[in-house]
Amino acid sequence: MTSRSMLIFAAISGFVYVAFGAFGAHVLSKSLGTAEMAWIQTGLNYQSIHTIAVLALAAVMQRRSNLWFYWSSACLALGTVLFSGSLYCLALSDLKLWVFVTPVGGMFFLLGWILMLVGALRLRKKAERHE
Incomplete structure (x- = not known):
């Protein structure tokens, strides 16, 4: 995932977040239950x-190439699709199999944050070597 593809994902995800949030608040809230x-709402929170x-x-990534950040962004993007997407599907369909997809998305979120941490720690080490 290049920085360009990350920006494209963020733009699409941001659009979907706003559009689905508005649709949920104004249309779905009249026909869906509290659960x-x-x-x-949980899917929207995590997606944002x-x-x-x-x-x-x-x-x-625009300023410095970092393989750890590359994989972090890929995991966070995949986590968004799986976690938030499965919650949306769970709310809108009768298929309960989506409950098995949600934790997989959550695991990708966790992996993405760990990879970001490793990438950040390695940035510091690189800066210290150049002093």
């Missing part, structure tokens, strides 16, 4: 946070 709306994280990684 389903809570799943949508991880979209901003991917956007931040894209900005960093």
Whole structure:
């Protein structure tokens, strides 16, 4: 995932976040139950946070190439699709199999944050070597 593709993902994810959030608030809230709306809200919360994280990684990658940030952004993007997407599908369909997809997305979130930490720690080590 290049910084360009990270920016594209962030733009699409941000658009979907705003559009689906508005659709949920104005249309779905009239037909879905409390549990389903809570799943949508949780999906939106995680999507917004991880979209901003991917956007931040894209900005960093514009200045310096970092394989750890590359894989971090890929995991965060995949986590967003799997975690938030499965919650949206769970709320909008009768298929309960989506409950098995959600934790997989959560694992990709965790992996993405760990990879970001490793990448950040390695940035510090590189800076110290150049002094």
